[in-house]
Amino acid sequence: xxxxxxxxxxxxxxxxxxxxxxxxxxxxxxxxxxxxxxxxxxxxxxxxxxxxxxxxxxxxxxxxxxxxxxxxxxxxxxxxxxxxxxxxxxxxxxxxxxxxxxxxxxxxxxxxxxxxxxxxxxxxxxxxxxxxxxxxxxxxxxxxxxxxxxxxxxxxxxxxxx
Numbered sequence: 001x002x003x004x005x006x007x008x009x010x011x012x013x014x015x016x017x018x019x020x021x022x023x024x025x026x027x028x029x030x031x032x033x034x035x036x037x038x039x040x041x042x043x044x045x046x047x048x049x050x051x052x053x054x055x056x057x058x059x060x061x062x063x064x065x066x067x068x069x070x071x072x073x074x075x076x077x078x079x080x081x082x083x084x085x086x087x088x089x090x091x092x093x094x095x096x097x098x099x100x101x102x103x104x105x106x107x108x109x110x111x112x113x114x115x116x117x118x119x120x121x122x123x124x125x126x127x128x129x130x131x132x133x134x135x136x137x138x139x140x141x142x143x144x145x146x147x148x149x150x151x152x153x154x155x156x157x158x159x160x161x162x
Contacts, residue, residue, distance in 0.1 A: 012048030
């Protein structure tokens with residue numbers, strides 16, 4: 001049966017707040033990311049992005065255009081993606097993959113000066129590594145130490161729009 005779920009990326013809007021505050025993640029996933037409720041209050045240079053599935057918030061992440069990016073890349077036009085999560089009830093339905101596959105086009109429209117997205121993924125988080133690779137990210141070969149251990153640095157070039 002064909003999946004007819006409509007997935008899109010959008011900037012945060014207060015109408016999504018209640019759903020985002022009630023996100024559920026299994027313990028084994030929660031150790032690697034942050035809950036949206038912990039990222040609603042943003043600082044300068046942070047942008048809240050919602051993955052919407054059939055008009056309901058199904059995923060969330062932050063994009064950073066701040067000094068923090070320098071720890072991941074020397075590219076001054078890069079942005080850092082953090083806190084990527086999908087609400088448990090939407091997992092296994094292709095929402096994460098669909099959202100990430102739309103990232104290049106979304107960035108082209110929303111942040112046209114950005115030419116690269118970087119992120120870190122825990123070396124033990126194999127499902128996330130597979131997802132990022134499937135959606136166009138590449139392992140840069142660099143590593144950092146994160147809050148729960150060693151992290152690979154991945155990069156998505158935005159110079160070619162799909």
